[in-house]
Amino acid sequence: MIQFGASLSAILALAWIALKLGLGGDTRIEGEAHLRELADEALCGFEPVEIAIDRAGHAALVRDSEGRVILLRRHGTHFASRLLDGHAHARLDRQFLVVGTSDRRFGEIALDLGDQAAAWASSLRRL
Amino acid sequence: MPDFSPVDYAVPGFVLLVLIEMVWARRLRRDAYEPRDTLTSLAFGLGSTIAGLLTGGAFLALFLWTWQFCLFDIGWQWWAWGLCFVLDDLAYYWIHRFGHRVRWFWASHVNHHSSQHYNLSTALRQTWTGFLTLGFAFKLPLVLAGFHPVMIAVCGGFNLIYQFWIHTEAIGRMPRWFEAVMNTPSHHRVHHATNPRYLDRNYAGVFIVWDKLFGSFEEERPDQERIRYGIVRQLGTFSLLYSVFHEWLGIAQDVRAAPWKHKLSYLWREPGWTHNGSRETSRMIRARWEARRAPVAAQNAIAEPREAA
Numbered sequence: 001m002i003q004f005g006a007s008l009s010a011i012l013a014l015a016w017i018a019l020k021l022g023l024g025g026d027t028r029i030e031g032e033a034h035l036r037e038l039a040d041e042a043l044c045g046f047e048p049v050e051i052a053i054d055r056a057g058h059a060a061l062v063r064d065s066e067g068r069v070i071l072l073r074r075h076g077t078h079f080a081s082r083l084l085d086g087h088a089h090a091r092l093d094r095q096f097l098v099v100g101t102s103d104r105r106f107g108e109i110a111l112d113l114g115d116q117a118a119a120w121a122s123s124l125r126r127l
Numbered sequence: 128m129p130d131f132s133p134v135d136y137a138v139p140g141f142v143l144l145v146l147i148e149m150v151w152a153r154r155l156r157r158d159a160y161e162p163r164d165t166l167t168s169l170a171f172g173l174g175s176t177i178a179g180l181l182t183g184g185a186f187l188a189l190f191l192w193t194w195q196f197c198l199f200d201i202g203w204q205w206w207a208w209g210l211c212f213v214l215d216d217l218a219y220y221w222i223h224r225f226g227h228r229v230r231w232f233w234a235s236h237v238n239h240h241s242s243q244h245y246n247l248s249t250a251l252r253q254t255w256t257g258f259l260t261l262g263f264a265f266k267l268p269l270v271l272a273g274f275h276p277v278m279i280a281v282c283g284g285f286n287l288i289y290q291f292w293i294h295t296e297a298i299g300r301m302p303r304w305f306e307a308v309m310n311t312p313s314h315h316r317v318h319h320a321t322n323p324r325y326l327d328r329n330y331a332g333v334f335i336v337w338d339k340l341f342g343s344f345e346e347e348r349p350d351q352e353r354i355r356y357g358i359v360r361q362l363g364t365f366s367l368l369y370s371v372f373h374e375w376l377g378i379a380q381d382v383r384a385a386p387w388k389h390k391l392s393y394l395w396r397e398p399g400w401t402h403n404g405s406r407e408t409s410r411m412i413r414a415r416w417e418a419r420r421a422p423v424a425a426q427n428a429i430a431e432p433r434e435a436a
Contacts, residue, residue: 007173010142014248015166017146021153023160041355044416045324073363076161078243080363106363 027077028057035060035072042081052120054111061099061111061120069127071099073109081108088125090124097121133284141291145247145344151297152246159296163365165248170367171238172251182258190264190276197275208282211274212333215282218269219332222262224343227327227409232260233398234374243357243371245319254369290315290331310335313347320354323416326409344424359412374398 018024029035035053039046039062047064059073071088072081087102093110097117100108113120152159201207226236237256269279293315301311310331318329328345331338338344347354362370381393381401389402399408407415 004173004177007176011166011169011173014142014145014149014169015162017162018149018162018165020309021149021154021160023149023157023165024162025158027158041321042324043193045419075361075363076164076243076365077158078357078361080243080361103363105369 025077025081027037027074029053029060029072029079030057035062038072038079038081038101039070039112042072042079043068043083046070052111052113053109055114056112059111061097061113061124063123071101071109073106080106086127088127090121092117092121094097097124099124101119133281134287137288137291141247141251144292148247148295148297156296159244159246160248161244163227164242164244165246166264167313167365167367167370168242168244168248168252170246171357172253172256174255174371175253175257178255178258186258186263187280188278190267190279193267193384196275197271201273201275203275203278206251206280207274211278212282212285214269214272214274215266215279216286216331216333217337218265219283219286220330220337220341222265223332224331224341225265226260226262227330228397229395230374230378230398230400231394234261234378235260237374237398238371240319240358241362241373243355243361245294245296245316245354245356247291247294249356250307256375257340286332294319306335308334308336314338314357317345317347321357321359321426322352322355323409323413324348324352325354326359326413353371355427359407359409377384 006096026049029038032053033050035051036048038060041089046062046064046068047067051060052098054059059071061069061071063069069084069088070081071084072079082101082103084099085102089100091098095112095114095117097113097120098108100112111117149160201211221245222232223236226232235254235256238256239249239252242249242252266279266283270276290310293310293312295312296316298312300306300313301309305311308311308331310333314329314331314335317325320326325345328343329335329338330343335344362373364370378393382390385393385402392400392402397408399406399411
């Protein structure tokens, strides 16, 4: 029990030190080229023909010529993605598009897409 | 019979090296660590230790029981330790290879790969459910050959300790002779990469020669592409419990939904296999990448004609 307590304390201390050292950082999608790279990482060979990047650079949507859509969002200092399927849902809230995937754990993502939001909302409903 | 667990003595060294790497990250690569990811990885390590304490005794008992049937009595000579270490590493290679190629094994081993970071805390990101897989069976031939179970356990401990330091981006390449024989940070970065070129490569524990011998070696090519770490379908969450059990849940869902004749295939076939082709295996991803790459490589060959021999 003492060993468990000591190990748990060491773990929490190391995570706290990582936080206090300012490790991690503020990763954002830096532009179209970066997004294309992320899309290819998400699905090898995915070539976006339409893109929409959240104004803060935290998330994005990309569509390829086959009509497949990938939702990318920030995860720590990296990005995670999901290919949207028929179970995805989208909700428009002014310039925000809220997208949910069939993976409940991935969460609902609110993208600030400005003028593009409405067009993407209607296209996602047709998935 | 020695009663010695080398990993217990190594833990303070692990903590110290993680701290040193964090200072390196602070100075040169802040994104090499993410505090929430670090916390999850270290919690994996603690949980794995507890799981090991709860189940390790049963495996040792099984090994000791098996030992009565051993063919030779190798004993405790100095050379037996060296030989046992090498053969244990060979067994590790195959356990690890199965860990990536059979989904039942992968469900446990995926835990070690699910971080998108590659640092010393990732080394401690160990499974809680290893006892559910059949990895121990790969070491039974060593027992039957006459190596004492405790000797095998001690060698396995040193093997684990060796593998700690190779989980870092802070070290580039080691001297050529070392890279040729030993597993190194460079070789193991390849193993943790999700780039199609690197998927399911470099299974070695200590000696990289096994990969070269069994055709699974791939060299790191930092000049050609940036390595990305994690798994093909990144988790997207730092939730500890989900991270521990997500693949087991995935197997359960797939088995439940599959037609009867395909149910077992979701246990023994490779990760990503589906009866309806709705997902991809690493082999399929690499094949697609190679098909896309081939025309580019051919163009480059035309653009840069080589001199005749």
